[in-house]
Amino acid sequence: MSKLTDLNLAEARDGLRDKQFSARELTQAHIDRVAAAEKLNAYVLQTPEKALEMADASDAKIAQGEARPLEGIPLGIKDLFCTKGVRTTACSHILAEFTPPYESTVTGNLWADGAVMLGKLNNDEFAMGSSNETSRFGAVINPWRGADQKHLVPGGSSGGSSSAVAARLGIAATATDTGGSIRQPAAFTGTVGLKPTYGRCSRWGVVAFASSLDQAGPITQTVRDAAIMLSSMASYDAKDSTSVNLTVPDYEAALTGDIKGLRVGIPAEYRVDNMPSEIEALWQQGIDWLTEAGAEIVDISLPHTKYALPAYYIIAPAEASSNLARYDGVRYGMRVAGKDIDDMYASTRAAGFGDEVIRRIMIGTYALSAGYYDAYYVKALQVRRLIAEDFTKAYEKCDVVLTPTTPSSAFAIGEKSDDPLEMYLNDVFTVTGNLAGLPGISVPAGVDAKGLPLGLQLIGKTFGEEDLLRVAGVLETAAQFTARADDWWSAE
């Protein structure tokens, strides 16, 4: 038998059911591996005692023949999900030692299905970033590195999640995606990242960034694992008014491998300037793989693609400026004393928020302020409709869309952190899916000349996760991406 930390979710689930090992053994193996991997800075809080307690409860369930779908599976949880009695900070100083007296719906669903919590994962502060360099706990390191051995970013904002899954510091992880924060880190680390349709997973108890765009999803080792995780994470929730009351299908059952006759759209507008030829070639390779599997390739046009990032950088900051108004030093988190209450608010927020968060709050405040509201915010919402309509028209001709996930492989720590605009360009291929509310998945498909992973993205129809996962499974089988980062980080 291979090492317990080499197992993917489906393998671990089957091994637990066949009693090849116990949940306690599986959990202990991961606890040890997490503790030895502090160099990666993927976890901001480890909860080994809680994990073992949950694992023991799972062993009891298994012994009684009552194993639930995720029984005994050790997971990492992005620090954006509120976890009852376990510190939750969104990796911002302003939340200080905030300890929620409640559980987010998504994590509650996971525990109800038997999963085990290893701890809380690092992320960009309030999920604002594409490199996990804005966290109050410092940057996360990508387990992958090139020949020069420079430390690379794991993507963001779910960089703790992607780094942890790539380094096997957890069988799978939760993540969130507002502009690409699940799919881009997955592409940078050779993992699978699934952003569901807006409304599929409840946002209740997830620290809010931009509420009309935020969506929770998994980062996993395989497409099958993503399907298993989504089946548990998704639910209708009366506590989230945008949660959609649709039955959650058995997503794993959708992985039939049969995509004959399925139409795959290739958008002309995703051929951007200065895209590395390797990414262009990988995209063509993806087209060839799906053609060989019997899919029909269709050329499509998404004419407003170039306006997606500018629209996003109005809408997301506008919603953030409103959502983050709650951090005022009164009810929870940090408080810095001031000469009066206004001074207390301003001093608390200046000390508690990092530079990128302040920039975005200020852009949003400006876009929503009297005299600029129509020119910026309303304009961006109108463009958002044009972008969504591009997809509606495209889906008359195709069933899924295939694109690269990112315009490059992982970059070095510090390489882009001085230029916000250059950082924003990371999300050029993923942000359209958030604006249109569509599901998207990144599948590891190859490596570049530096030996770093590259991902291909599939974008589906609204609530088309089953088709999306089916095609992703075919892509995964064809790509045979089995490369792993060499373990240079484990402490002896």
Place this chain on the structure above:
Amino acid sequence: MSVDEKMARRIATLARIGVSDAQLPALAKELSAILGFVEQLSELDTTGVKPLTSAVETTMMGREDVINDGGYPADVLANAPERDDDYFAVPKVVE
């Protein structure tokens, strides 16, 4: 549209974020760069386009008008930076 220091100060005040005078020039420059980037949107004619506020068409569900949550002040106040009995405490607001 470029943001000058006066505008940056105004935005910081509206956002209740303390910014020192020394920080203003850099902040104004950064905000101007981002606004310069989003300026591309003005190329598009959006006359008559209805703003899209929700990506997935849904009707808000109503619920019974009843109290179905609450009654645990200790939980609500557990994370308060400062409290007085069952209240959040703040600096004096009314003289």
